[in-house]
Amino acid sequence: xxxxxxxxxxxxxxxxxxxxxxxxxxxxxxxxxxxxxxxxxxxxxxxxxxxxxxxxxxxxxxxxxxxxxxxxxxxxxxxxxxxxxxxxxxxxxxxxxxxxxxxxxxxxxxxxxxxxxxxxxxxxxxxxxxxxxxxxxxxxxxxxxxxxxxxxxxxxxxxxxxxxxxxxxxxxxxxxxxxxxxxxxxxxxxxxxxxxxxxxxxxxxxxxxxxxxxxxxxxxxxxxxxxxxxxxxx
Amino acid sequence: xxxxxxxxxxxxxxxxxxxxxxxxxxxxxxxxxxxxxxxxxxxxxxxxxxxxxxxxxxxxxxxxxxxxxxxxxxxxxxxxxxxxxxxxxxxxxxxxxxxxxxxxxxxxxxxxxxxxxxxxxxxxxxxxxxxxxxxxxxxxxxxxxxxxxxxxxxxxxxxxxxxxxxxxxxxxxxxxxxxxxxxxxxxxxxxxxxxxxxxxxxxxxxxxxxxxxxxxxxxxxxxxxxxxxxxxxx
Amino acid sequence: xxxxxxxxxxxxxxxxxxxxxxxxxxxxxxxxxxxxxxxxxxxxxxxxxxxxxxxxxxxxxxxxxxxxxxxxxxxxxxxxxxxxxxxxxxxxxxxxxxxxxxxxxxxxxxxxxxxxxxxxxxxxxxxxxxxxxxxxxxxxxxxxxxxxxxxxxxxxxxxxxxxxxxxxxxxxxxxxxxxxxxxxxxxxxxxxxxxxxxxxxxxxxxxxxxxxxxxxxxxxxxxxxxxxxxxxxx
Amino acid sequence: xxxxxxxxxxxxxxxxxxxxxxxxxxxxxxxxxxxxxxxxxxxxxxxxxxxxxxxxxxxxxxxxxxxxxxxxxxxxxxxxxxxxxxxxxxxxxxxxxxxxxxxxxxxxxxxxxxxxxxxxxxxxxxxxxxxxxxxxxxxxxxxxxxxxxxxxxxxxxxxxxxxxxxxxxxxxxxxxxxxxxxxxxxxxxxxxxxxxxxxxxxxxxxxxxxxxxxxxxxxxxxxxxxxxxxxxxx
Numbered sequence: 001x002x003x004x005x006x007x008x009x010x011x012x013x014x015x016x017x018x019x020x021x022x023x024x025x026x027x028x029x030x031x032x033x034x035x036x037x038x039x040x041x042x043x044x045x046x047x048x049x050x051x052x053x054x055x056x057x058x059x060x061x062x063x064x065x066x067x068x069x070x071x072x073x074x075x076x077x078x079x080x081x082x083x084x085x086x087x088x089x090x091x092x093x094x095x096x097x098x099x100x101x102x103x104x105x106x107x108x109x110x111x112x113x114x115x116x117x118x119x120x121x122x123x124x125x126x127x128x129x130x131x132x133x134x135x136x137x138x139x140x141x142x143x144x145x146x147x148x149x150x151x152x153x154x155x156x157x158x159x160x161x162x163x164x165x166x167x168x169x170x171x172x173x174x175x176x177x178x179x180x181x182x183x184x185x186x187x188x189x190x191x192x193x194x195x196x197x198x199x200x201x202x203x204x205x206x207x208x209x210x211x212x213x214x215x216x217x218x219x220x221x222x223x224x225x226x227x228x229x230x231x232x233x234x
Numbered sequence: 235x236x237x238x239x240x241x242x243x244x245x246x247x248x249x250x251x252x253x254x255x256x257x258x259x260x261x262x263x264x265x266x267x268x269x270x271x272x273x274x275x276x277x278x279x280x281x282x283x284x285x286x287x288x289x290x291x292x293x294x295x296x297x298x299x300x301x302x303x304x305x306x307x308x309x310x311x312x313x314x315x316x317x318x319x320x321x322x323x324x325x326x327x328x329x330x331x332x333x334x335x336x337x338x339x340x341x342x343x344x345x346x347x348x349x350x351x352x353x354x355x356x357x358x359x360x361x362x363x364x365x366x367x368x369x370x371x372x373x374x375x376x377x378x379x380x381x382x383x384x385x386x387x388x389x390x391x392x393x394x395x396x397x398x399x400x401x402x403x404x405x406x407x408x409x410x411x412x413x414x415x416x417x418x419x420x421x422x423x424x425x426x427x428x429x430x431x432x433x434x435x436x437x438x439x440x441x442x443x444x445x446x447x448x449x450x451x452x453x454x455x456x457x458x459x460x461x462x463x464x465x466x467x468x
Numbered sequence: 469x470x471x472x473x474x475x476x477x478x479x480x481x482x483x484x485x486x487x488x489x490x491x492x493x494x495x496x497x498x499x500x501x502x503x504x505x506x507x508x509x510x511x512x513x514x515x516x517x518x519x520x521x522x523x524x525x526x527x528x529x530x531x532x533x534x535x536x537x538x539x540x541x542x543x544x545x546x547x548x549x550x551x552x553x554x555x556x557x558x559x560x561x562x563x564x565x566x567x568x569x570x571x572x573x574x575x576x577x578x579x580x581x582x583x584x585x586x587x588x589x590x591x592x593x594x595x596x597x598x599x600x601x602x603x604x605x606x607x608x609x610x611x612x613x614x615x616x617x618x619x620x621x622x623x624x625x626x627x628x629x630x631x632x633x634x635x636x637x638x639x640x641x642x643x644x645x646x647x648x649x650x651x652x653x654x655x656x657x658x659x660x661x662x663x664x665x666x667x668x669x670x671x672x673x674x675x676x677x678x679x680x681x682x683x684x685x686x687x688x689x690x691x692x693x694x695x696x697x698x699x700x701x702x
Numbered sequence: 703x704x705x706x707x708x709x710x711x712x713x714x715x716x717x718x719x720x721x722x723x724x725x726x727x728x729x730x731x732x733x734x735x736x737x738x739x740x741x742x743x744x745x746x747x748x749x750x751x752x753x754x755x756x757x758x759x760x761x762x763x764x765x766x767x768x769x770x771x772x773x774x775x776x777x778x779x780x781x782x783x784x785x786x787x788x789x790x791x792x793x794x795x796x797x798x799x800x801x802x803x804x805x806x807x808x809x810x811x812x813x814x815x816x817x818x819x820x821x822x823x824x825x826x827x828x829x830x831x832x833x834x835x836x837x838x839x840x841x842x843x844x845x846x847x848x849x850x851x852x853x854x855x856x857x858x859x860x861x862x863x864x865x866x867x868x869x870x871x872x873x874x875x876x877x878x879x880x881x882x883x884x885x886x887x888x889x890x891x892x893x894x895x896x897x898x899x900x901x902x903x904x905x906x907x908x909x910x911x912x913x914x915x916x917x918x919x920x921x922x923x924x925x926x927x928x929x930x931x932x933x934x935x936x
């Protein structure tokens with residue numbers, strides 16, 4: 001009864017973030033959605049990972065954000081996750097971290113150029129970056145506005161969230177998503193890798209060029225879409 | 235009998251510094267204070283962490299610095315800790331490390347600009363930096379003078395130690411503090427993270443700008459102060 | 469019965485890649501060859517390392533690339549490995565990773581200069597870099613063409629694959645090889661080390677010079693060739 | 703019977719190098735000396751650390767370098783160690799690694815400036831760097847000549863090996879020493895830390911200045927010499 005399977009998968013995703021070294025202390029959160037039930041499950045706010053249990057996961061309604069299961073406050077970033085689930089209808093999991101290399105790009109105010117195939121395997125172009133929030137947006141419903149500028153960036157760039165499963169929130173850090181909470185975690189791991197590689201690429205050659213459109217298409221499409229041939233069954 | 239609870243919490247804080255990868259060999263120390271009893275407890279000098287036991291923690295009087303419990307010499311940095319506890323009356327724990335990224339900023343003679351929300355979650359502006367000691371101060375009561383220039387930096391900048399729980403001692407390394415020894419350790423962990431991120435931010439964009447005052451206020455105040463809403467019960 | 473010994477050694481090599489920190493998620497693959505039997509064994513595509521078993525290793529014919537043992541799809545990079553085994557007749561194992569420093573050099577479009585003896589112990593000059601693939605090559609039999617440009621680079625530079633057991637595929641990442649799958653893994657580990665050191669060498673001194681021909685010869689030849697005297701029995 | 707205590711301490715020092723992350727594969731070696739017995743003990747050449755046993759440690763005469771115990775070839779770097787023990791009469795242990803940051807400075811051809819107190823705690827000035835070997839020295843008795851240019855650097859600079867327990871061999875990597883093999887390992891660990899910090903210091907501020915002579919003296923002398931007061935009993 002209730003949302004045990006969803007809470008279990010969200011709990012596992014949060015624990016895997018720690019194992020992957022993407023979070024320190026309580027910085028970071030993973031969520032999942034059950035669209036049929038109309039709910040989102042997310043990590044509680046500020047709880048240490050070592051004591052986190054599946055039953056601590058908080059369940060909210062997808063439309064209103066009211067708590068329907070759980071005795072703890074949801075992550076303060078919950079409103080951002082809700083905006084993403086509402087706008088990007090195909091996604092089933094969202095992850096937010098302050099992983100160091102991806103966050104450095106967000107702080108530097110730079111999109112991450114696609115310098116190689118590790119990047120092209122994950123997304124179909126540069127890692128997008130939001131505009132900074134205005135003072136009014138920051139002072140208002142800050143976490144909701146953080147979601148709004150992400151959606152705005154995708155609308156403005158005509159970006160498909162299935163082809164671009166990540167974004168950098170300016171001066172803040174990365175958000176990633178996927179079909180499941182587990183896939184969102186994997187995307188967070190890959191994003192951190194390609195962010196580190198891109199920084200090092202520029203350290204070796206400040207004039208390094210992005211990969212060609214043909215190689216970008218090849219790698220992205222061998223993993224995604226109708227003609228994908230990577231893996232066992234996609 | 236004695237100060238067992240204090241010694242236990244100081245011992246735990248010292249061990250956690252090692253687990254967090256912030257110290258190598260015997261570089262680094264954590265202390266705690268019991269203001270009612272008028273004592274400070276601190277790691278002994280030059281003792282290896284793997285053999286360190288709670289009973290090895292040395293207890294000193296807060297006013298005079300005389301040893302009241304423990305058979306080992308206190309950390310040579312004890313006088314610096316004593317100065318901080320006397321000047322910053324709200325703090326309950328102090329940590330000193332040579333963690334590599336924070337120390338690199340101290341060696342570079344640069345305050346760490348606030349480039350993002352990870353930083354703004356911890357402190358309300360750039361990480362302050364002391365002036366170098368004069369030759370006379372260095373040749374004199376060196377460790378006490380190290381504390382004095384930290385306090386001088388806070389007085390000069392009118393900085394509230396509750397809003398700026400860390401400092402860089404020029405050419406030396408970071409000191410952090412908090413309500414407890416454990417919180418001082420957490421602040422040392424976060425400081426090292428934001429120091430690494432700031433270096434990488436500049437590597438990507440040497441002209442990166444600090445975050446806006448509105449975002450700085452938002453993040454600092456959502457974790458601290460009367461309107462904080464992060465976590466479970468602040 | 470079958471190719472159990474080959475599959476076992478290929479499985480061990482793949483697991484060692486993970487232990488050495490050279491792969492994240494499923495990025496990377498090791499293969500081995502049995503030239504007498506005319507077969508190559510390689511990791512299956514997109515299978516997680518923690519569930520990978522020796523029996524999952526896929527065996528292909530060396531000439532045609534048809535599967536002769538195993539129920540899973542071979543790594544999508546299998547055609548690249550096949551080209552290398554056919555062209556470089558002395559090698560017995562091949563490894564491909566996206567290890568971060570070596571990949572950064574590949575993305576930067578730079579050969580790795582030989583700055584020191586760690587490098588000279590592995591190979592007899594700079595780490596070679598392929599040209600980028602043309603759009604036609606990319607759109608065609610991409611993985612085979614990746615092998616072809618590696619072989620082209622060695623033919624053009626008159627490089628002996630026994631003296632240069634590694635290459636950077638432009639915008640992609642490193643391939644290494646050796647007498648056995650295990651040796652190919654060791655070469656991948658060393659390559660990542662020297663790639664990291666070379667980046668840091670340039671960070672300290674952008675005008676750093678490669679080592680002298682005499683020191684390059686000395687170190688390479690004390691480990692390789694008829695007068696080698698490093699180790700116990702070479 | 704034999705030199706079991708010496709072999710045991712040399713074996714422990716070699717194993718600790720691995721635990722400290724200073725060596726990959728078989729790159730690196732630690733040795734110790736028994737001056738009364740006139741022998742040096744050192745790691746065998748090219749043996750993997752996981753199978754290394756105390757009985758594998760090779761014992762050589764200090765004057766002639768002939769093997770007196772052990773069935774394996776000594777490290778190919780043994781002649782360098784012998785030169786150091788003969789020239790620096792107070793030392794009891796020597797360590798050589800290719801640790802990545804110290805090696806990067808050696809490859810960059812730069813002495814490591816003393817940017818802070820972590821450095822000043824170990825040595826009394828910049829980390830010295832040898833000149834490159836000449837082609838004749840390289841082609842001749844290479845490992846002995848490597849020791850000779852280290853000694854030459856100390857004679858030329860009038861450096862006391864007790865005050866400078868480390869050196870960078872140009873284009874090669876660091877050597878460290880101490881009163882025991884264990885202390886030589888500790889110095890290798892600290893050297894790698896300060897090498898990393900110094901690189902990062904320059905990344906933050908390319909014009910960073912070394913510490914003042916007064917602070918250098920203070921930190922070095924609080925750990926070393928007749929007025930030292932760090933630790934429990936020096």
